[in-house]
Amino acid sequence: xxxxxxxxxxxxxxxxxxxxxxxxxxxxxxxxxxxxxxxxxxxxxxxxxxxxxxxxxxxxxxxxxxxxxxxxxxxxxxxxxxxxxxxxxxxxxxxxxxxxxxxxxxxxxxxxxxxxxxxxxxxxxxxxxxxxxxxxxxxxx
Amino acid sequence: xxxxxxxxxxxxxxxxxxxxxxxxxxxxxxxxxxxxxxxxxxxxxxxxxxxxxxxxxxxxxxxxxxxxxxxxxxxxxxxxxxxxxxxxxxxxxxxxxxxxxxxxxxxxxxxxxxxxxxxxxxxxxxxxxxxxxxxxxxxxxxxxxxxxxxxxxxxxxxxxxxxxxxxxxxxxxxxxxxxxxxxxxxxxxxxxxxxxxxxxxxxxxxxxxxxxxxxxxxxxxxxxxxxxxxxxxxxxxxxxxxxxxxxxxxxxxxxxxxxxxxxxxxxxxxxxxxxxxxxxxxxxxxxxxxxxxxxxxxxxxxxxxxxxxxxxxxxxxxxxxxxxxxxxxxxxxxxxxxxxxxxxxxxxxxxxxxxxxxxxxxxxxxxxxxxxxxxxx
Numbered sequence: 001x002x003x004x005x006x007x008x009x010x011x012x013x014x015x016x017x018x019x020x021x022x023x024x025x026x027x028x029x030x031x032x033x034x035x036x037x038x039x040x041x042x043x044x045x046x047x048x049x050x051x052x053x054x055x056x057x058x059x060x061x062x063x064x065x066x067x068x069x070x071x072x073x074x075x076x077x078x079x080x081x082x083x084x085x086x087x088x089x090x091x092x093x094x095x096x097x098x099x100x101x102x103x104x105x106x107x108x109x110x111x112x113x114x115x116x117x118x119x120x121x122x123x124x125x126x127x128x129x130x131x132x133x134x135x136x137x138x139x140x141x
Numbered sequence: 142x143x144x145x146x147x148x149x150x151x152x153x154x155x156x157x158x159x160x161x162x163x164x165x166x167x168x169x170x171x172x173x174x175x176x177x178x179x180x181x182x183x184x185x186x187x188x189x190x191x192x193x194x195x196x197x198x199x200x201x202x203x204x205x206x207x208x209x210x211x212x213x214x215x216x217x218x219x220x221x222x223x224x225x226x227x228x229x230x231x232x233x234x235x236x237x238x239x240x241x242x243x244x245x246x247x248x249x250x251x252x253x254x255x256x257x258x259x260x261x262x263x264x265x266x267x268x269x270x271x272x273x274x275x276x277x278x279x280x281x282x283x284x285x286x287x288x289x290x291x292x293x294x295x296x297x298x299x300x301x302x303x304x305x306x307x308x309x310x311x312x313x314x315x316x317x318x319x320x321x322x323x324x325x326x327x328x329x330x331x332x333x334x335x336x337x338x339x340x341x342x343x344x345x346x347x348x349x350x351x352x353x354x355x356x357x358x359x360x361x362x363x364x365x366x367x368x369x370x371x372x373x374x375x376x377x378x379x380x381x382x383x384x385x386x387x388x389x390x391x392x393x394x395x396x397x398x399x400x401x402x403x404x405x406x407x408x409x410x411x412x413x414x415x416x417x418x419x420x421x422x423x424x425x426x427x428x429x430x431x432x433x434x435x436x437x438x439x440x441x442x443x444x445x446x447x448x449x450x451x452x453x454x455x456x457x458x459x460x461x462x463x464x465x466x467x468x469x470x471x472x473x474x475x476x477x478x479x480x481x482x483x484x485x486x487x488x489x490x491x492x493x494x495x496x497x498x499x500x501x502x503x504x505x506x507x508x509x510x511x512x513x514x515x516x517x518x
Contacts, residue, residue, distance in 0.1 A: 050203030070285035
């Protein structure tokens with residue numbers, strides 16, 4: 001989505017509890033956490049399960065498969081985006097929701113169909129930060 | 142009732158802790174105190190903190206509070222939280238309060254992690270994707286709601302139409318000219334699916350309330366408006382992490398507690414205010430308070446039940462969509478409830494004995510509900 005003349009998108013500042021996630025995306029892996037006591041898969045990352053407080057947790061790589069849950073299409077100008085662009089919520093196959101953008105897809109209500117299958121792709125923002133984005137499943141980038 | 146401390150602990154380490162963020166320090170102290178008390182996060186139903194937002198801590202720890210306190214007035218804030226917690230526990234607002242502190246004062250890791258700092262969850266996991274404030278985020282769940290319940294664009298637009306009717310009766314409302322559903326749908330698209338007339342105004346203004354004991358209330362020049370019940374909660378600093386994009390947990394908890402405390406049923410409610418930053422808020426509010434079943438609020442408003450003459454007068458000042466919206470509109474919703482119970486509103490509803498006022502904070506991050514009454518029970 002980043003084009004000539006646009007500023008790079010906002011690059012987050014990782015914290016000790018999220019560092020592994022951002023290291024994962026740098027290596028084009030989408031990492032989630034799972035509670036080994038309750039089986040809860042959760043996001044954003046924390047050193048304990050938000051369901052029961054257990055620290056008996058593991059990090060694992062998500063399948064990268066997701067579906068489109070909801071979105072808005074912003075018409076206003078943004079320094080890092082070409083308007084209009086959709087701000088989306090996707091649900092990962094493993095359960096957690098995350099905000100993202102849908103790439104390789106027209107940014108229209110007709111093209112962005114709820115529940116459409118998506119797959120993760122990655123966009124490098126800086127040497128440290130690569131963000132997970134999603135595109136319609138089965139299409140080449 | 143007497144209130145006691147039953148768990149207390151500091152963070153595991155003190156001194157230099159560069160491997161933990163400020164939020165993690167809050168959590169470390171919290172888990173140690175829970176262990177000290179033999180409790181888990183699920184036992185906590187009240188949260189107070191300073192430096193961070195109680196919303197951040199609620200989401201981070203996985204709490205579901207009925208009472209929150211974010212009083213942040215410096216280092217003595219936690220003493221004040223204790224005092225407020227005593228009042229809340231005595232009032233029965235909650236049963237088990239957690240008060241947390243965490244500060245990466247030396248290492249500065251994730252400092253300012255609360256309230257949108259660079260290391261906050263919202264900054265890490267939402268900001269990169271181009272949100273531009275409430276117009277792009279607040280309504281992000283509405284397409285899902287529409288798909289789930291079949292709500293139409295026309296029904297969403299009818300929220301703005303009904304409220305404009307109320308505004309037309311209010312000389313202080315910013316926009317008073319009648320509008321139609323077509324007018325709303327033909328207005329500029331701000332962030333699909335929201336049109337300009339489905340977004341709140343941006344205005345200047347303010348207001349204030351004065352409260353005292355019910356025993357003294359009759360000694361004042363104005364008719365007293367009693368607080369019959371109240372409720373509150375917080376959920377997540379990120380709208381993408383709401384447990385359900387089609388309903389607000391905060392509205393459900395706050396509404397349930399407020400109406401139970403007041404001892405009222407839905408049929409007892411003569412007047413309703415639902416904070417309407419955007420047109421879907423009254424839809425969510427009507428359902429989460431239980432006035433209609435899930436998925437029924439769109440048709441309910443479209444059929445005219447909330448407009449002048451309808452059976453549930455809603456947002457009778459014109460609301461944030463037509464009356465005024467300074468940014469933190471909740472004060473104006475309260476003012477209209479008070480006016481209606483006093484019998485002094487410009488668009489006065491006949492015989493208002495009970496008014497319910499439901500407010501939102503952030504983008505479904507917080508919620509609160511007050512039940513006002515003309516009489517004490």
